[in-house]
Amino acid sequence: MEFDHNFFVGFAKSYGLFYMMAFFFGTVVYAYWPSNQKKFDRAAKSILDEDEGTQR
Amino acid sequence: MISQLTRDERALAMVLCVLLTLFGATLGLVGRDDVLGWHGALLALSGMVLLIVIMSKIYDPDPNPDRVTKYYDDPTKVGVIVSMMWLVFATFVGDWVAWLLVYPEATFDAGWSSFGRLRPVHTTGVIFGFGGNALIATSFHVLQRTSRARLAGNLSPWIVVIGFNLFCLLAVTGYMFGITASKEYAEPEWYADLFLVVIWVVYFVLYLRTLARRQEPHIYVANWYFLAFILVVAILHIINNLAVPVSLGHAKSYSLFSGVQDAMTQWWYGHNAVAFFLTAGFLGMLYYYLPRRAGRPIFSYRMSIISFWGITFLYMWAGSHHLHYTALPHWVQNLGMTFSIVLVVPSWASAGNALLTLNGAWEKVRDDATLRFMFVAAVFYGLSTFEGSFMAIRPVNSLSHYTDWTVGHVHAGALGWVAMITFGAFYTLVPMLWNKERMYSSRLIEAHFWLALAGTVIYVFSMWNSGIVQGLMWRAYAENGTLAYSFIDSVDAMRPYYFARAVGGFLFFLGGVIGLYNIWMTTRMPAVEKPPVYDLPPVVAAEPAE
Ligand code: HEM
Ligand code: HEM
Numbered sequence: 348m349e350f351d352h353n354f355f356v357g358f359a360k361s362y363g364l365f366y367m368m369a370f371f372f373g374t375v376v377y378a379y380w381p382s383n384q385k386k387f388d389r390a391a392k393s394i395l396d397e398d399e400g401t402q403r
Numbered sequence: 404m405i406s407q408l409t410r411d412e413r414a415l416a417m418v419l420c421v422l423l424t425l426f427g428a429t430l431g432l433v434g435r436d437d438v439l440g441w442h443g444a445l446l447a448l449s450g451m452v453l454l455i456v457i458m459s460k461i462y463d464p465d466p467n468p469d470r471v472t473k474y475y476d477d478p479t480k481v482g483v484i485v486s487m488m489w490l491v492f493a494t495f496v497g498d499w500v501a502w503l504l505v506y507p508e509a510t511f512d513a514g515w516s517s518f519g520r521l522r523p524v525h526t527t528g529v530i531f532g533f534g535g536n537a538l539i540a541t542s543f544h545v546l547q548r549t550s551r552a553r554l555a556g557n558l559s560p561w562i563v564v565i566g567f568n569l570f571c572l573l574a575v576t577g578y579m580f581g582i583t584a585s586k587e588y589a590e591p592e593w594y595a596d597l598f599l600v601v602i603w604v605v606y607f608v609l610y611l612r613t614l615a616r617r618q619e620p621h622i623y624v625a626n627w628y629f630l631a632f633i634l635v636v637a638i639l640h641i642i643n644n645l646a647v648p649v650s651l652g653h654a655k656s657y658s659l660f661s662g663v664q665d666a667m668t669q670w671w672y673g674h675n676a677v678a679f680f681l682t683a684g685f686l687g688m689l690y691y692y693l694p695r696r697a698g699r700p701i702f703s704y705r706m707s708i709i710s711f712w713g714i715t716f717l718y719m720w721a722g723s724h725h726l727h728y729t730a731l732p733h734w735v736q737n738l739g740m741t742f743s744i745v746l747v748v749p750s751w752a753s754a755g756n757a758l759l760t761l762n763g764a765w766e767k768v769r770d771d772a773t774l775r776f777m778f779v780a781a782v783f784y785g786l787s788t789f790e791g792s793f794m795a796i797r798p799v800n801s802l803s804h805y806t807d808w809t810v811g812h813v814h815a816g817a818l819g820w821v822a823m824i825t826f827g828a829f830y831t832l833v834p835m836l837w838n839k840e841r842m843y844s845s846r847l848i849e850a851h852f853w854l855a856l857a858g859t860v861i862y863v864f865s866m867w868n869s870g871i872v873q874g875l876m877w878r879a880y881a882e883n884g885t886l887a888y889s890f891i892d893s894v895d896a897m898r899p900y901y902f903a904r905a906v907g908g909f910l911f912f913l914g915g916v917i918g919l920y921n922i923w924m925t926t927r928m929p930a931v932e933k934p935p936v937y938d939l940p941p942v943v944a945a946e947p948a949e
Contacts, residue, residue, distance in 0.1 A: 356734070367716065374712040378705040387708075390621045391700035394549060394691060 404477045405460040407470060412558050416457050419562070424450030430594060433652040438580045439594065442573055442654070449569055474547045476836050478560035480926075482540025483829055483836070485568060486533050487919040490822070493528025494912040500525050501905035505898060515579035523578045523590045529817065530588065530680065532571045537825045538684040539563060539606070542629040544832060545691045546610060549626060550617030559609045566602035570595055582654050586669050588676050589643050593656040596644040603637050624707045628687030631715050635679040643672035663730045670725035678718035681816065685824050686714075686753055692828040693757055693777045697767060702759035706752050713749025717742050724795035727804065736797065743795030747788055754785035772845065772852040776827030779856060783819025787812060802878070807900070808870025811863050818859040818911060826855065826918060833922050840931050843924035847917050854914030861907025869900035 377383065408416065427450055430443025503509050503518050510516045547554060554560055574591040577583075583590045591599075610633055614622060646656040660668050694701050701707055723731055723739030758781050761768055768778050790812050794803045803809060830848055834841055842848060876896065879887040 360734075370712070370716065374709055378708045386621050387704040388700075390619075390623050391694075391704040393619065394623060394695060395698065395700060 404481075405457055406463050407466050407475075407477055408557055409465050410461070413457055413461055416558055416561070417454055417461075419558075420450045420454035420457065422450075423447075424454065426450075434654070435652065437653050438577065438582055439652065439654040441580065442577065442594070445573065445576065446569065453565070471553060473553065475554045475557065475560065476544065476547075478554075478564050479540045479543045479832075480836055482536045482543070482564055483833065483922065484919075484926075485564075486536035486540060486825075487829070487915070487922060489528055489532030489536060489571070490915045491912070491919055493525055493532055494908065494915055496521055496528060497525040498905060498908040498912050501901065501908050504901045505905055514581065520578050520581065523583065523587075524575050526588060527571065527574045527578070527590065530676075531574065532568075534680065534685075534821055534825070535567060535571070536564075537829070538629070538632065538680075538688075539567060541688050541692075541828055541832065542610070542633075542684070544836070545623075545625050545629065545687065546613055549619065549623035549691070550614060551619055552613055552616040554609065555612035555616055556609055559605050563602060563606045563609065566598070566605070570599045570602060573598070577654070584644070584646065584656065584658070586643065586658070586672070588673055589640070589669070592654045593644070593646050593648050594654070596640065596646075600637075600641060603633070603640065607633050607637060623691075624701075624704065624711060625687040625690040627711050628683045628690065631711075632679050632684035632687065635675060635683070635715075639672045639675050639679070643668055666726055666729065667723065667731060667735070671719075671722040674722035674725060675718055677816070678714065678721075681821050682718075683714065685821055688828045689753075689757055689777065689781070689824055692824075692831045693774075693781075694760060696771070696774050696777065696827070696831045697761055697764050699760055699764060702756050702762070706756050710749035710752040710756070713752070714746070717746045717749065721746060721795070724800065727797045727800045740795050740797055744792050747792040750788035750792075751785055754781050754788070757781035757784075772848040773827055773830040773842075775852055776823050776830065776855075780820050780823035780827060783815055783823060783859070787816035787820055790815065802874040803870065806870040806873040806877075807866045807897070808874065811866025811870055814859070814866065815863045818855070818862060822911075823855065823859075826851065829918070829922065833925050837926050837928075838930040839925055839928050843921050843928060847921040851914040851917045851921070854910045854917070858907045858909070858911030858914065862904050862911070865900040865903040865907065869897050869904075872896055872900075 405413065424447045427443045427446030427448070431440050431447055432443070434440035434443050499509070500518065500521050503521070507518075510518070514520070543554060543560060570591070573595040577591060577595065582592055584592050589596075610630060614626065614630075645659040647659065648654075648656040658665055690701060690707060720742040721739050723735045724743045725739075727736050727740075729736075757777070761774070761778055761781075764774075768774050794800055794808070794812060803812075830842055833839075873893050873896075876888045876893040877886075877890075881887045
């Protein structure tokens with residue numbers, strides 16, 4: 348096998364697709380994983396109940 | 404501000420100033436009569452001025468040791484003010500450039516004021532001077548609040564803020580001297596680029612070290628965007644600016660890349676500068692200040708995560724849409740086109756998320772100009788990303804490329820999205836930072852809002868018109884198969900649109916001046932009386948070793 352331009356193009360066109368898809372599914376699974384829900388809700392609300400103190 | 408540094412830190416700061424002075428002096432000596440020499444002198448002078456300022460305070464008492472229990476906001480304060488000053492300066496230049504296209508003689512016969520030199524002064528001034536300072540300032544604020552931790556360092560935030568502004572100064576003055584690396588948005592030459600690398604690494608390390616001290620288990624999504632902005636800009640900047648200087652004593656350098664590789668590297672950089680400088684960082688702003696101002700959590704936190712990864716991964720591949728119909732292989736153009744079209748999905752997810760957060764709080768949007776700024780920003784973000792995806796389609800691009808449509812798209816994004824979200828964020832942030840009940844004048848915010856909106860709409864509409872007219876004139880054929888118009892005919896036809904754009908730009912500029920005044924006056928109002936609060940949770944991390 349020669350590591351020339353065509354090889355890399357072929358590689359990018361095939362495996363590139365699969366890794367992007369895998370990444371996408373990974374993200375969706377993470378975002379919708381049921382036990383993460385509480386963490387996310389808390390994070391979304393956390394910025395609102397900050398005590399906006401000051402330095403001096 | 405200097406009194407917030409311990410004596411040791413002040414001493415270290417003085418060492419850094421001496422190093423800066425020596426670095427500048429070296430450049431000045433080897434550069435001699437090259438522009439490099441002038442820039443060396445500029446750096447040396449800055450180092451000396453900073454040195455004197457610190458020296459004059461060296462014997463001030465040490466700061467109160469309980470400062471480590473407080474957030475560190477001085478660098479943010481400076482960043483906000485400096486950012487607004489850059490805005491005023493750079494939109495002034497932008498409007499001047501706009502008038503140059505109506506009255507070309509308005510250069511007043513000087514070299515430094517020619518179109519080719521003022522244009523990058525405008526773009527660098529707005530993107531890096533205004534946008535960059537706004538991002539640095541808000542990122543420090545958001546980072547500390549969402550992590551409930553103080554910045555991991557007292558000196559390093561100053562290295563970032565001051566160093567970054569020195570870089571901007573080198574860039575902008577360099578263009579007027581005639582320096583350019585001939586890469587759009589990356590015009591500064593090798594020595595300024597190297598200088599920025601140092602600053603940026605300090606920024607990145609500071610961000611990571613502060614995150615490591617966080618007292619919240621989950622990292623709030625705004626930080627992801629800021630971190631992506633810092634990390635990716637570092638990568639882009641380093642790779643696109645790989646170059647070999649003519650000699651160490653000359654400002655001029657030549658890129659490591661050539662031909663179509665050079666073009667692809669440049670637009671991989673250019674488009675990701677849009678993505679990670681003008682989009683990701685400002686989305687970080689949006690995800691913090693919009694919910695805070697609206698008093699409602701973000702509509703869907705999950706959606707913000709998915710769109711984050713969507714945006715980061717898709718943008719990387721979209722750069723080739725700037726090179727349609729060039730020597731770039733066809734499949735690479737197709738790749739960029741496809742990714743650009745898909746990109747509309749996470750972009751609209753973000754814009755939609757922002758708008759749905761406001762859904763149910765419309766009366767606040769109506770009454771509160773600050774929130775309205777952010778609302779308009781989300782709308783323009785949606786518009787300009789849709790437009791971008793459309794322009795990335797090759798046949799559409801054959802009409803839009805080289806025309807003012809591109810310039811219209813740019814400013815729909817830059818004025819409508821980047822600047823509007825920043826104004827909204829600043830008006831939310833400034834009273835918090837300086838501990839005031841409210842901004843100095845809500846009427847002035849209102850005036851700023853309408854000036855900015857009118858300016859943006861006039862700008863964008865005139866460029867759409869002129870772009871389409873240009874595109875159609877250039878491809879119109881006469882009966883015998885020759886071109887119907889000469890190029891100069893199309894230039895002439897642009898005059899009214901350019902005139903309108905310059906007027907719109909002036910309104911926008913005026914709004915910026917009002918904004919700066921309002922923010923400045925707010926800082927001078929009496930602070931609200933509040934019992935001393937410890938704004939950090941009592942668990943305090945060890946003093947940073949600096
Ligand atoms: C008073 C408001 C403004 C005016 C009048 C203005 C005017 C202009 C003009 C005349 C150009 C050159 C267009 C050409 O070469 O035909 C330009 C380019 C540009 N401006 Fe502005 N501008 C303004 C605000 C801004 C802001 C706030 C930003 C960014 C946050 C921005 C970003 C840019 C960029 C990125 C370009 C380069 C566009 C390209 O290469 O296609 N501008 N502007
Ligand atoms: C989905 C998102 C987007 C896509 C797919 C996109 C696509 C495009 C396309 C196709 C062009 C024209 C390239 C050419 O013909 O030369 C362009 C130019 C440009 N866009 Fe976007 N755009 C998007 C969002 C944005 C946003 C939000 C901003 C600003 C905040 C922005 C700033 C720019 C700039 C500055 C240029 C001019 C580059 C130059 O100097 O030639 N874009 N974009």
